[in-house]
Amino acid sequence: MKTTARVVVIGGGVVGVSTLYHLAKLGWSDCVLIERKELTSGSTWHAAGLLPLFNLSYSVGKLHQYSVDLYPSLEAETELNVGFSNVSNIRLATTRDRMDEYKYYAGVAKTIGVEVNFLTPDEVKAIWPLAEMQNVLGAIQHPADGYIQPADLTQALAKGARQRGATIYRNTTVTDITQKANGEWVVTTDQGEITCEHVVSATGSFARQTGAMVGLDIPVVPVEHQYIVTEQHPAIMERRKQGLPEMGVLRESDASWYMREEAGGLLLGPYEIGAPACYVKGPAANSEYELFPDALERLEPYILSAIERVPAFGEVGVKKVYNGAIAYTPDGSPIVGPAWDKKNFWLNEGHSFGITAAGGAGWQLAQWIVEGEPSIDMMGVDPRRFGDYAGEGYLIEKNEEAYAKVFTVHYPDEEREAARPLRRTPCYDRMKALGAVFGSVFGWERPNWFAPEGYELTDADLDRPDVILNHNHPDVPGEPIREKWSFRRSNYFEHVGNECRHVTQHVGIQDMSAFAKCMISGPGAEDWLNGLLSNVVPKKTGRVTLSYLLTDIGGVRAEFTVYKKGPQQYYLVSAGALERHDQDYLLKALPTDGSVRFERLTTAMGVLVVAGPKSRDVLQKLTHADLSNGAFPWLTGQSVSLGTAKVDLLRVNFIGELGFEIHHPIEMQNYIFDKIMAAGAEFQIKPFGIRAMTAMAIEKSYKLIPRELSIEYAALESGLDRFVSFKKPAFKGREGLLARKEAGLKWQFVTLEVFGVTDADARGSEAIFRDGELVGRATSGGYGWRCGKSLALAMVGPEHAAVGTELEIVILGEPHRAVVIPDSPFDPDNNALRS
Numbered sequence: 001m002k003t004t005a006r007v008v009v010i011g012g013g014v015v016g017v018s019t020l021y022h023l024a025k026l027g028w029s030d031c032v033l034i035e036r037k038e039l040t041s042g043s044t045w046h047a048a049g050l051l052p053l054f055n056l057s058y059s060v061g062k063l064h065q066y067s068v069d070l071y072p073s074l075e076a077e078t079e080l081n082v083g084f085s086n087v088s089n090i091r092l093a094t095t096r097d098r099m100d101e102y103k104y105y106a107g108v109a110k111t112i113g114v115e116v117n118f119l120t121p122d123e124v125k126a127i128w129p130l131a132e133m134q135n136v137l138g139a140i141q142h143p144a145d146g147y148i149q150p151a152d153l154t155q156a157l158a159k160g161a162r163q164r165g166a167t168i169y170r171n172t173t174v175t176d177i178t179q180k181a182n183g184e185w186v187v188t189t190d191q192g193e194i195t196c197e198h199v200v201s202a203t204g205s206f207a208r209q210t211g212a213m214v215g216l217d218i219p220v221v222p223v224e225h226q227y228i229v230t231e232q233h234p235a236i237m238e239r240r241k242q243g244l245p246e247m248g249v250l251r252e253s254d255a256s257w258y259m260r261e262e263a264g265g266l267l268l269g270p271y272e273i274g275a276p277a278c279y280v281k282g283p284a285a286n287s288e289y290e291l292f293p294d295a296l297e298r299l300e301p302y303i304l305s306a307i308e309r310v311p312a313f314g315e316v317g318v319k320k321v322y323n324g325a326i327a328y329t330p331d332g333s334p335i336v337g338p339a340w341d342k343k344n345f346w347l348n349e350g351h352s353f354g355i356t357a358a359g360g361a362g363w364q365l366a367q368w369i370v371e372g373e374p375s376i377d378m379m380g381v382d383p384r385r386f387g388d389y390a391g392e393g394y395l396i397e398k399n400e401e402a403y404a405k406v407f408t409v410h411y412p413d414e415e416r417e418a419a420r421p422l423r424r425t426p427c428y429d430r431m432k433a434l435g436a437v438f439g440s441v442f443g444w445e446r447p448n449w450f451a452p453e454g455y456e457l458t459d460a461d462l463d464r465p466d467v468i469l470n471h472n473h474p475d476v477p478g479e480p481i482r483e484k485w486s487f488r489r490s491n492y493f494e495h496v497g498n499e500c501r502h503v504t505q506h507v508g509i510q511d512m513s514a515f516a517k518c519m520i521s522g523p524g525a526e527d528w529l530n531g532l533l534s535n536v537v538p539k540k541t542g543r544v545t546l547s548y549l550l551t552d553i554g555g556v557r558a559e560f561t562v563y564k565k566g567p568q569q570y571y572l573v574s575a576g577a578l579e580r581h582d583q584d585y586l587l588k589a590l591p592t593d594g595s596v597r598f599e600r601l602t603t604a605m606g607v608l609v610v611a612g613p614k615s616r617d618v619l620q621k622l623t624h625a626d627l628s629n630g631a632f633p634w635l636t637g638q639s640v641s642l643g644t645a646k647v648d649l650l651r652v653n654f655i656g657e658l659g660f661e662i663h664h665p666i667e668m669q670n671y672i673f674d675k676i677m678a679a680g681a682e683f684q685i686k687p688f689g690i691r692a693m694t695a696m697a698i699e700k701s702y703k704l705i706p707r708e709l710s711i712e713y714a715a716l717e718s719g720l721d722r723f724v725s726f727k728k729p730a731f732k733g734r735e736g737l738l739a740r741k742e743a744g745l746k747w748q749f750v751t752l753e754v755f756g757v758t759d760a761d762a763r764g765s766e767a768i769f770r771d772g773e774l775v776g777r778a779t780s781g782g783y784g785w786r787c788g789k790s791l792a793l794a795m796v797g798p799e800h801a802a803v804g805t806e807l808e809i810v811i812l813g814e815p816h817r818a819v820v821i822p823d824s825p826f827d828p829d830n831n832a833l834r835s
Helices: 012-023 058-078 095-110 121-127 148-165 204-213 234-241 296-309 310-313 353-369 392-404 430-433 493-505 525-531 576-589 615-620 665-681 690-699 734-743
Strands: 004-012 033-034 087-091 117-119 137-142 167-169 176-181 185-189 192-201 221-230 249-252 257-262 264-269 320-328 337-338 347-348 434-442 446-448 508-511 515-521 544-552 555-567 569-574 597-600 604-612 637-642 645-650 659-665 748-754 767-770 773-784 788-796 806-811 816-822
Touching: 004 012, 004 185, 012 148, 012 347, 033 192, 033 204, 033 493, 033 645, 058 095, 058 148, 058 353, 087 095, 087 121, 095 137, 095 773, 095 806, 117 121, 121 430, 148 167, 176 204, 185 234, 192 204, 192 353, 204 221, 204 320, 204 347, 221 392, 249 296, 257 296, 264 296, 264 310, 264 659, 296 310, 320 353, 320 597, 337 353, 347 353, 430 434, 430 665, 446 493, 446 508, 446 604, 446 690, 493 508, 493 690, 508 665, 515 525, 515 576, 525 569, 544 734, 555 576, 555 645, 569 576, 576 597, 604 615, 604 665, 615 659, 615 665, 637 665, 645 665, 659 665, 690 788, 748 773, 748 806, 773 806, 788 806
Parallel strands: 004 033, 004 192, 033 167, 087 249, 192 347
Antiparallel strands: 087 137, 117 137, 176 185, 185 192, 221 264, 221 320, 249 257, 257 264, 337 347, 434 446, 508 604, 515 569, 515 597, 544 555, 555 569, 604 659, 637 645, 645 659, 748 788, 748 816, 767 773, 767 806, 773 788, 806 816
């Protein structure tokens, strides 16, 4: 056994072997894979082998697209048949919401280059003659899709890796993983030790056990998945005899199952409610090719639905029931990328669609390791999108939910209910009493919008279709239903508008305590931050700047508000959803000489926002500090007392109004909240939520990660020129950004006014055309209540970015005229902010 390697990949399923293959393909031949039993002996061997291209996540969609393109080419490379059946797949729609989902997805697919066809019921029937078409509105089809033999695919990837010099050790168990003082990793096995530079964990059901070896609580817990294989059916055998094509993969999305031909019979795979988490503590040491006892009683409604749609399924006997473990994460997407807190420890885990994602995940992770960055935006699968709140109990609830919702309509405003409310700020109950309808980010409860007193929806309002998956609203025990999810303007639309109008006319209060917060201090703090971030850090105490952490080639990795609180003392604020992601980059970049200190403050500090033309009047009643514009201008901060509470008051906000962020010790929040509400009563203060904030931010052309800001877009392409200081001799990404500028920027950020909108605004990911040519994609969208326009933010080619350019945007399948307008359609001169 080798004693050194550049990379050790742990896990011999399709994901681990793909990672090894792609590392070797990039020229890193000195890589080793360790598998405790035989290749594919975990969950790969019992996978159904489907290759679904459908996914509303940009990151996951790109991974799936790469895999489906790669797999057919492996046979020529390795001379091994991977068992790829390019039979296409068809997803049925029996409800309007489902068809809206497909129309929205078609925009995502168009922008990433995936072919999607819309089919009529008659066209579906022609392809799937054994299926009945009652209640079918239509369908989408992926011509490039189909299924593959997982074991054959894995062996082909393994051969390809070996051909490039990589090494695979089977029947070898990892017993310990430690990191030396010099950063090298030592992987101990029952066959010896390997010292290496990088470790990749691709251990499937063993992910939590592998993570525990290095002190990581990996947010992966498997869930049982059953599928049924029938005996041969005469009609299918007759089709084969006649040489007719295989009918392909059929998905009854509204009934939560997939079906395809299998050896002359049919294979049915439901995703049922009630499937339990398994292997919570990990499989047994001797686990291999393991299945659980079947539990067909859980599948009864889905089986009956399948028989109704495809009567042939009920006409033959059951040959085999497979019930095996599939790894899941709380949101159903895999975790692919660097582990937090550990340098050169990588995760390729949590693959609920591992066969489909394996090629793309191995491709991008290998690029990340070898080249220092992935080539596509991986934020949707980054392991650091979950925090330390995601412990065992949380994972069981959320992962079971994620499994049960594989086929649900993925509404853009959906807020899933499991494991909530978990993280609550002190003013949670006060906001709830004011009518807050909550969402969740990074485990935190945040008001999305506020319902009027006594407001609720009836069953008639919800208009739930008579299908198995008809969950179109949040269920909160003991509370009335106040929201209906939709791809279109839903019931909360007018209430969000009321919040926007109230803030811009009077004053509003918002809880933004979920912001990620930390303190950077020490004698080297200023120099270190200046060498790391794109903008010059504030030189004077009390100044505030916006700055970015870039990739080496000038893409945008993270955004920080930087407040100089004192000499060599900087308070950094970033997006709450990206706390672990953003702070992990800071921690890993800290100098080793102790000259810079990092202190995490997220749970110690709360944030209340008071904004609107009367916000100064409200706060001035509570403090002796002079809040006038001359004494307290925009983009400054001061330490003041509100009543008896000492706070840091910052003149910044994300809505483009006169406003203040109040950063305060979390234990003082309710005292401060009550004081503000009492002082604001004469000014008609009301709360506002995230959806109003987002609508107002779009009117200001404000940008978000990972929408308008991404590692795929150079900072200058995203319009961040004024936050990038080339006067500094050095900062991370400076030279790469200059090189991209010199070569010619490929994208340009624009604001669009969209015309002809009645009930569906852009959401982001819609395709944008000019004279029939695809020229860009929307990144955000919505209705601007202050300017009275339907708006979209977008990235387009520079030649299409001039103000006045006529474009076309497709929203839920309908083309709309769109015109490039000047940025910040509301208050372009920032008079409100600076007032």
